[in-house]
Amino acid sequence: MTPFWISSFLLLLIGTGNAISAQSPQANIIKDTTPYIAASSWPDRIIITPTKSPATSLSVTWRSDQSVTSSQAQIVQASPDARYDIHATTIEANTHATSLRQGKNNQGSFRYPANAQLSAVNYHSVTFKGLQADTLYNYRVNGAENQWSPWQQIKTAAQKTNSDIEFLYFGDAQNGIYSHWPLVLRKAWQQASNAEFAIYAGDLVNEGASDHQWSNWLNAGQFIHSMLPAILVPGNHEYDWQVDKNEQRKWALSTLWQDQFTLPLTPTLPIELQETVYVTRYPDLDIFVLNSEALGSIALLQAQAQWLDETLQNSSAKWRIVTMHHPIFSSCGMPLNTPGQDEPDVRAAFLPVFLKHNVDLVLQGHDHTYSRGSIGTADDISKVASPTAPKKVKSVFVTSVAGPKTYPQKPTRWQEYRDYGVTLERIGENTPTYQIIQKTANKLRYQSFTTDGKLYDGFSLKKDQDGQNTLHIHSGLPLQRTFANTGSYKSHHDLAE
Numbered sequence: 001m002t003p004f005w006i007s008s009f010l011l012l013l014i015g016t017g018n019a020i021s022a023q024s025p026q027a028n029i030i031k032d033t034t035p036y037i038a039a040s041s042w043p044d045r046i047i048i049t050p051t052k053s054p055a056t057s058l059s060v061t062w063r064s065d066q067s068v069t070s071s072q073a074q075i076v077q078a079s080p081d082a083r084y085d086i087h088a089t090t091i092e093a094n095t096h097a098t099s100l101r102q103g104k105n106n107q108g109s110f111r112y113p114a115n116a117q118l119s120a121v122n123y124h125s126v127t128f129k130g131l132q133a134d135t136l137y138n139y140r141v142n143g144a145e146n147q148w149s150p151w152q153q154i155k156t157a158a159q160k161t162n163s164d165i166e167f168l169y170f171g172d173a174q175n176g177i178y179s180h181w182p183l184v185l186r187k188a189w190q191q192a193s194n195a196e197f198a199i200y201a202g203d204l205v206n207e208g209a210s211d212h213q214w215s216n217w218l219n220a221g222q223f224i225h226s227m228l229p230a231i232l233v234p235g236n237h238e239y240d241w242q243v244d245k246n247e248q249r250k251w252a253l254s255t256l257w258q259d260q261f262t263l264p265l266t267p268t269l270p271i272e273l274q275e276t277v278y279v280t281r282y283p284d285l286d287i288f289v290l291n292s293e294a295l296g297s298i299a300l301l302q303a304q305a306q307w308l309d310e311t312l313q314n315s316s317a318k319w320r321i322v323t324m325h326h327p328i329f330s331s332c333g334m335p336l337n338t339p340g341q342d343e344p345d346v347r348a349a350f351l352p353v354f355l356k357h358n359v360d361l362v363l364q365g366h367d368h369t370y371s372r373g374s375i376g377t378a379d380d381i382s383k384v385a386s387p388t389a390p391k392k393v394k395s396v397f398v399t400s401v402a403g404p405k406t407y408p409q410k411p412t413r414w415q416e417y418r419d420y421g422v423t424l425e426r427i428g429e430n431t432p433t434y435q436i437i438q439k440t441a442n443k444l445r446y447q448s449f450t451t452d453g454k455l456y457d458g459f460s461l462k463k464d465q466d467g468q469n470t471l472h473i474h475s476g477l478p479l480q481r482t483f484a485n486t487g488s489y490k491s492h493h494d495l496a497e
Contacts, residue, residue, distance in 0.1 A: 034178040034497055036212050037219060039065040039121040041144035045218045045260065046226040048154055050197060050280040052264045055133040055157040058229060059262035061125040064143040071095055071124040071142055078136040078153060085138075085151070093124040093141070096259070100211045103242065103255030106271050110242030110250070114210040125262045134158035152226045157196065161284040161318070162441045168195050168228075169323075169435040171365035171400035172203035173220075174237055177213060177497055180404045180432075182220040184451055188434035189224050191453060195436070196282070198228050201365035201400075202235025202293075202325030206497060208254035209240040213497055218260075232261055234276045235325040235365060236293045251296065269307055270300060277304055279311055285439050286317040288359075292326035292346045301349035308350070312357040318463065319439055322354065323363040327399045329417045331427065332367035333408040340410040341367065351420070354395050360444060360461055360469060361437075364399045368407040370428030370448070370481075371399045372457060373414060374471055375421050387425060388473045396461065396471065397422070398435070400448065406430045408483055425473070426457050430486040433457075447474075454478070 037044065045063040060073060076088035100115040124141065131137065136155045142148045157165075168188050173181040189195070205213040218225060238257055241249045253276065264278035276291040288308060294300035312320060328351050332341040354362060355375065377392040406429060414424040433456055438445040442464075448457040458474030479485070 034212070034216055036215050038119070039063055041065055041067050042147050043071070043124070043141045043143040043149045045215075046141060046149060046152070047218065047221075047261065048226060048229045049262055050229045050231060050264070051127060052278070052280055054197075054229060054280055054282065055159045056131050057127055057129045058131070058154055058156065059125060059127045060139065060141060060226075061123060061260060061262045062141050062149070063260065064122050064124065066097060066120055066122050068122055068124075068143045069095065071122075073126040073128070073139060073141045074148075075128050075137055075139040077132070078138050088138075091126050091128070093126045095122055095124050097121075098123050098256075098259045100256075103209070105252060105255050107242075107250055107252045108244050110244055110252070110255075112209040112211075112240075112254075113243065114207060114212065118211055123259050127262065131156045134160075134163070149226075152223070154227060154229070155196070157282045159283060163283040165282055165285055165439040166192055166195050167437055168192055168198040169363050169398075169400070169437060170198065170200050170402040171433075172201070172235065172237075172368060172405075173217065173403045174203040174206050174235075175403045175405040175497065177205060177220060177403070178216040179497075181217070181402065184402050184432060184434055185221055185224060187451060187453060188436070188449075189228065191449070192436045195228060197231055199231045199287070199323050199363055200233060201323050201363055202233040203237040203365055204232070204235070206237055207240060208238040209242065209256065211256065214256060214260065216497060230261075231280060231287060231289060231323065232263060233289055233323050233325055233365070234291050234293055239293055253293075266307065269303055272297075272300060273304065277307065281317065284318045284441075286315045286320050288312070288320070288322045290322060290324040290350065292324045292343065292350075295326065295343055295345050298345060298349075301345060305349040305353050309353045309356070312353065312359070315357075318441075318467075319361075319444060320357065320359050321361045321363060322350075322359050324350070325364065326366050327364040327371075328354070328362060328397055329371075329373060329414055329420075329422055329424075330367055331369050331371035331399060331409050331414070331424070333410040334368075336408070339412070339416075342416075358467065358469070359395050360463075361446070362395060362397045363435075364397070365401065367399050368401045368403075368405055369399070369409050370401065370426070370431055370433060370457070371397075371409070371414075371424060372426040372448075372459075373397050373422050373424040376423065377468075387423075388475070390470050390472050393461070393469050393471045396446075396459070398446070398448075400433050400435060402432050402434060404432060406432070426477075427480055427482070428456060429482045431456065431481045456481070
């Protein structure tokens with residue numbers, strides 16, 4: 001099947017020429033000129049990612065040019081000593097060569113035309129193991145001999161179940177990843193500088209096979225990515241049309257994904273899903289990552305659903321969060337004057353598992369609009385006096401966007417999903433946001449902020465001793481932002497890189 005974004009993007013590309021003023025009545029896509037930082041013998045693109053057990057291990061990946069055939073990392077427990085570095089342990093890295101012009105995976109070998117002029121690079125990775133829980137460490141990595149990165153700090157997760165946790169969640173960056181996205185990321189980190197990790201719910205870039213775009217995304221974070229573990233979700237834009245030796249185009253995950261990130265493996269799942277479907281466990285909080293772009297294969301969706309069912313069954317965490325790219329309940333009203341987006345195969349595979357195990361929170365992207373809704377319990381739905389009154393719920397569903405490309409909401413406002421018992425409770429159009437989520441012993445506190453740092457949405461989930469959640473909407477929320485009061489929507493005006 002042709003993914004929705006491709007048909008929409010082709011419509012947006014009609015008439016594309018040189019960049020012109022956004023004020024033009026015939027505005028085409030504005031394609032920013034952005035820098036590309038080539039690899040050198042010095043390490044760059046350093047990013048920390050969680051393992052299955054981030055209390056005792058964390059992974060780090062970095063890049064160099066191909067002159068660096070072996071590399072190391074050093075790690076030491078943080079201390080007030082001026083020369084903490086003399087006590088560091090040195091670990092040999094895994095190094096693999098990466099051709100940016102072509103990739104190879106289980107579906108074959110592919111050309112990446114976007115990278116035709118780029119030289120091959122080396123990626124290096126280390127998983128720090130045997131770490132102490134809830135402990136601050138200093139680490140650094142190198143390229144060529146004696147060419148070390150600055151020292152960075154990371155903190156392992158706690159193991160006590162009553163430990164409080166704060167983390168960030170972002171929807172699609174995708175567009176404006178050089179011009180707009182860095183502001184959102186840095187604003188969020190500034191406001192939640194004690195966050196323990198960040199969830200990126202897919203479509204980090206617009207073209208998953210473009211190393212230029214990955215350069216922009218990774219450099220937007222720089223020191224943030226090297227200190228704040230990134231829980232990464234594949235979106236449809238991490239996939240790409242890949243051209244094989246017979247000039248045939250295949251839709252597949254860009255091989256750059258697994259080259260530049262070190263993510264947990266899930267051996268019971270098919271090879272197509274490795275490092276895209278995994279679980280990472282924090283104190284009394286399990287986070288499950290799903291690959292909803294596998295929607296082209298019912299078998300791959302069902303394999304994930306079975307894995308999720310079994311893993312949730314064996315989870316002892318009080319709080320369980322699922323993050324995926326395509327929403328279970330879509331709010332996107334694109335293309336205009338149509339029923340909009342929907343992914344019934346994704347919903348059919350995953351929603352029954354969510355409800356069977358009372359997944360607390362589902363964090364999503366893809367729609368380029370903001371929405372939040374919930375499924376209540378059978379004995380509470382008819383008792384709710386107002387949309388903001390506390391109510392017992394099974395699961396809460398959130399979709400957000402972090403980049404400047406925004407879409408209108410569906411006029412139906414989830415009415416087509418009413419048989420599932422879901423209620424749409426908050427929307428936002430033309431409004432990039434970032435989210436700060438805090439977990440305490442018996443409560444999840446969720447806050448969504450606009451890029452000027454103002455609260456846009458907020459709620460708390462309070463869990464009783466029987467595991468039942470009650471949803472409390474924060475009072476005093478601002479007027480919902482829609483295109484009617486934020487500005488008109490121009491379907492042919494986009495910001496791409």
